[in-house]
Amino acid sequence: MKELTKIEEILLLTIWRLKDEAYGVGIRKYVSRIIEKEFTYGNLYSALSQLTKKKYVKKTLGDPTPDRRGRRKIYYSLSPAGLNALKDARKMNQKMWEGISEYAFD
Amino acid sequence: MPPRKSHPPRIAGWILKYTARYEENFALFGDFDEEFQEIARTKGTFFARLWYWRQCICSLPVFTRDFFYWRFIMLKNYLKIALRSLKKHKGYSFINISGLAIGMAVCMLIFLWVLNEVSYDRFHEKADRICRITMDFKIGSALHTPVCITAAGPALVDDFAEVVTAARMDRPRRVTVKYEDKTFQEENVGTAENTLFDIFSFPFVSGDPKTALEAPYTVVITESTARKYFGDENPLGKILRINDEKDFSVTGVIKDIPPNSHLQFSMLRSFQTLKAEKSVRDNQWFDLRFYTYLLLDEHNDPGLLEQKLPEFIDKHIGKALNAAGGSAQIFLQPLKRIHLYSDFERDISANSDITYVYLFAGIAIFILLIAGINFINLSTARSTKRAQEVGMRKTMGAVRSRLIGQFLGESMIHSILAMVLAVMLILLLLPLFNSIIGGQLSLNFIQIPWLFAAFLGMALIVGLLAGIYPAFILSSFLPGHVLKGSFKAGGSHSRLRKILVVFQFSISIALIAATIIVTSQILFMKNKELGFNKEHVVVIPQISESIRKSYRPIRSELLSLSGVIDVGASDIVPSRGQLIAPFLPEGFTDDQVMTMDYIDVDAHYIPTMGMKIIAGRNFSDDLATDPDESVLINETAAKKIGWENAVGKRFIFRPPPNSGGKTFYVSVIGVVKDFHMQSLREKIEPLIIFYDEDSLSTLSIRIAPDNIPHTMGLLKKKWKELDPNRPFQFLFLDDSFDSLYRSEESLKTITFCFSFLAVLIGCLGLFGMASFTAEQRTKEIGIRKVLGASIPGIVRLLAKEFMLLVVFANLIALPLAFFVMNRWLQSFAYRMSIHALVFVLPAALSLFIALITVSFQAFRAAFANPVDSLRYE
Incomplete structure (x- = not known):
């Protein structure tokens, strides 16, 4: 299996964390906070459509609200493949960072 | 009460709508709106709008990237399908592409020729300011000629400030030139004033353009003439003996004259020579020998100058003219019009005619049209073959505009392939074409880089125009209809196809008739009793x-x-x-x-x-x-x-x-x-x-x-x-008479080639259509045979439809040809009478060719074993 890219890793983690709140606006704001700069919708949906295609995430339609001028939300959740991918990523990260202290690069 | 809704910026929303292409678009727009409202509530509408714009613009690169990515994927699919259908139907593709290629090749050749015709004399730097004097001179007989009064040139320079300088030149003729032991008959030896080089841009290789022809018995020669006589030696100062009478010294060498110049000479003797020999004086007002070119100043207005010319004539020779009961008018002909707009007696060179430019350009476009019609006919006729694909694509969500794009793209692929083939054809045919028109055309993309763009543009336009109708037809199929299998396309558009076939054949038949008329007029002229016997006479001029x-x-x-x-x-x-x-x-x-x-x-x-x-x-x-x-x-x-x-x-x-x-x-x-x-x-x-x-x-x-x-x-x-x-x-008198009809001969060759090509392309199309109909009616023919139809009966059935079209085309084309060619014949004082054969022959020929084309397919269909065609029912 191919490794996740950083942005995919971040997105999958975000979706997993946000659980029921994992739709466009929520995901974008959360990711923006983590990477500490504006994460655009362009990047978000481009990546999300790739993740969907790779079957890492599932989509569920939500309800339209007045603020959205009648457009439904799409809620994202992890598929088993997505979960596995996250597990692998975690394992790899752990191996990669093993024995390196927080101050190693100071 | 709910808070008043703020509206997101319309333009930004519009940009978003047209650039973002995801399945999740609705959610994406929803997200945009939701966040916009949130910011509007907390920070105000202004900031919300600002945010919206920023978000939109920052997202654009990604949107467009993805947009093209998907497009590209589809494009690959379209291309694949296009090539597959090209390969699968080799016969049709061949007919389509080769027909189009021939049409394009003809068009491009004519285009090159037209380009050459209109480029005449434009290479002179001062081309816009150069005029030639032409005259209507009448003392006793009327003369409409560019030969001008000998004294007029210098007098015009004296009288009018706007005439900068004038140059007189005689008509180049053949003389014998001798250098040491080499003797040649030199075809184009003229005599001119030195000012000729101030007016025209004939660049000097050696010698001084200011003084080259100032002295008597000097001569300026072209580079290739110099090489012919002197090899690599320096030609300046060498002595050439002309007509075994006078010695001329070479005072200048100019670059060879481009073929697209109406002035052509290999040597120019100095005008001063004539003056030294006393055969010309500057005050000769009743002597018409020389062609006079004028250089006007920068603010020139030839029209204005021309208005003053009657006065000029009146001043100088008015009295003498009146006494002789004659009249003289002089006109200014701009240099650039000389090649295409001259109808004078005793012109300095044989010129072309703008009518031929229009005529050939028109015919070329018609031939391209015939080829384009083939394309339209075959594509619409064969639309059934693609109907399944269209149905499938539509079911999978293709929109009509995308399908139109696909089929247009396909026709452009066809036309670009045809263009490649056409360029190869041109390279092959150029030498032949040049020998027919006596020109020196070349297909040189390096010399004229935009030619390539022009050809490509032509291919794309042809592809677009030929493809647009079939694309609309193909993309209009209803998937439900098509996929059920009960669909029969092609029938509903057959009327248009018929009209187009009639149109194609009308052009071809008219061209055949024109060829026959031109040919028989030439035969008539060559065989007419001349009043003496031109055979077996050797002429020593x-x-x-x-x-x-x-x-x-x-x-x-x-x-x-x-x-x-x-x-x-x-x-x-x-x-x-x-x-x-x-x-x-x-x-x-x-x-x-x-x-x-x-x-x-x-x-x-x-x-x-x-x-x-x-x-x-x-x-x-x-x-x-x-x-x-x-x-x-x-x-x-x-x-x-x-x-x-x-x-x-x-x-x-x-x-x-x-x-x-x-x-x-x-x-x-x-x-x-x-x-x-x-x-x-x-x-x-x-x-x-x-x-x-x-x-x-x-x-x-x-x-x-x-x-x-x-x-x-x-x-x-x-x-x-x-x-x-x-x-x-020496020359033979009959050859000399035959050569009078050279321009008619080349007209004959060209109409012959054109009609041959038109018929060829038309037949290609007819062949394709016939084989298609035969294919479509396989089952019908099978049933007919089972029920006892005879082979001739079936052939007649299949051929009749097309033959009727050709008959109809004849009815349109022949009167048209008669009308046009009759006008052409009016230009001959002695002309053949148009007899019935002129019309019977093209009609018979077209019917015969069409019959052969159609019946080949018809026979194949008629001979097919009904068991094969009916087995699957």
Whole structure:
């Protein structure tokens, strides 16, 4: 299996964390906070459509609200493949960072 | 009460809508709106709008990237399908592409030719400011000519400030040029003033353009002429002997003249030479010999200058003109119009005609149209084959515009392939084409880089125009209809296809008819009784002075050769034009002068040429009075003057006033049966024939029709003895007459090629259509055969449909051809009568060709075993 890219890793983690709140606006704001700069919708949906295609995430339609001028939300959740991918990523990260202290690069 | 809704910026929303292409678009827009409202509530609408715009613009790169990514994926699919269907239907693709390629090749060739035609004389830096003087001159006879009054050029420069300079030049002619031991007949040797180089851009390789032709007996030559005579030596200062009379020193070498110049010469002698020889003076106002070019100043307005010209003429020669009862008008012809807009007598060079440019461009476009129609017809006819695919694509969510795009793209692929093929065809055909039109065209993408873009553009436009109708038809299929399998396309659009086929064949048939008419007119002209016998006459033009002086003994020497029947002499070569002058028949008042052609001959010319004396007698060697007192006239002259019995009538010759000469008379001793001396475009004019051994310059030798090579060998050997200094130059009179019709001949070749191509492309299309119909009706034919239909019956059934179209096309094309070609024939004084055969032949030919094309497929379908076609029902 191919490794996740950083942005995919971040997105999958975000979706997993946000659980029921994992739709466009929520995901974008959360990711923006983590990477500490504006994460655009362009990047978000481009990546999300790739993740969907790779079957890492599932989509569920939500309800339209007045603020959205009648457009439904799409809620994202992890598929088993997505979960596995996250597990692998975690394992790899752990191996990669093993024995390196927080101050190693100071 | 809910808070008032703020609206997101419309334009940004619009951009978003057209750039973002995801399945999740609705959610994406929702997200945008939701966050926008949130910010609007907390920070205000302004910030919300700002955010929206920023978000939108920052997202754009990604959107567009993805947009093209998906497009690209689909494009690959379209391309794959296009190539697959190309491969799968090799026959149709071949017909489509090769037909289109031929059409394009013709179009491009003509385009190259037109480009060359309109480029004439544009290479001169001052082309916009150069004019040529043309005249309508009438003293007795009217002359519409670019030959100008000798004195006019310098006088115009003196009189008008806007005329910067003028240059006179004569018509380049053939002379003998000798350098050391090398002798050549040089075809294009002219005489010009040095100012010619101020006016035109003929760049000098060596020598000084300011002074090259200032002195008498100097000559400027072109680079290739220099190489011919001097090899690698420096040509400056070398001496060339011209016509074995005068020595000229080379004072300049210019670059070879581009082929797209109406002025063509290999050598230019200085005008000063003529002045030194006293054969020209600057104040000659009644002498028309030279072509005069003017350079106007930068603020020139030729129209304005032209208005002042009548006054100019009046000032200088008004009185003399009035006295002579003549008139003269001068006009300015811009340099750039010379090649395409000249219809003058005695022009400096043979020019083209803008009508031909339009004509050929029109035909080329028609041929491309025929090829395009093939494409449309075959594509719509074969739409059934693609219907399944269209249905499938639509079911999978393809929108109509995308499908139109796909099919348009496919037709463009076809047309680009056709263009590649066409370029190869052109490279192959250019030499042939050049030999037909006598040009030097080349397909040089490096020289003219935009040519490539032009061709590509043409391919794309053709692809678009030919593809747009089939694309709309194909994309209109309803998937439900198609996929159920009950669909039969092609039928509903057959009316348009029929119209298009009729159109195609009309063009082809009209072209065939035109070819036949041109061909038979040429045959008519070549075979028409000319009034003398042009066969087996050897003409030796431009005999030298020494030969002329001892003409009589030389004549008897030539007669002693075996195979020589008779020898005569004249001042001109028949077919090459003769001089005209005013003559006054006795009994007419002075203002009733007759304009007549005149030639000078010896006593043996009339019998040598086989001309017939219908009244009176020929000149006689033995009568000393004949040269001075006797003339012959032709029938037309007798008729025009109104002499019923012309023999014995007289012409009056009055000397110019104050010249001290005496009035004298010449009397008509005989009338010659009318004979043609020119192209049959021209009427036979009144002609007067003088007996003048001093102005003879051309020998005509009638030889026996058998063993011509032997006779020619003897003649050549004899001539070498008689005139050792000059090469033996001769021509056959019948060739010379045939060459009068060179432009008609090339018109014939071109209409023939065009009609051949039009028919070929049309038949390709017909073949495709016929095979398609046959294929579609396989089952019908199977059933018919089972029920007992005969093979001829089935062939008739299949062929009838198409043959009717061709018959219909004939009905349209033939009257059209008649109308157009009749107008063309009007330009000939002597023309064939259009007989029925001219129309029967194209009709029969087109029907025959169409029948063969169609019946090939029809027979194949008719012979097919019904078991094969019906097995699957």
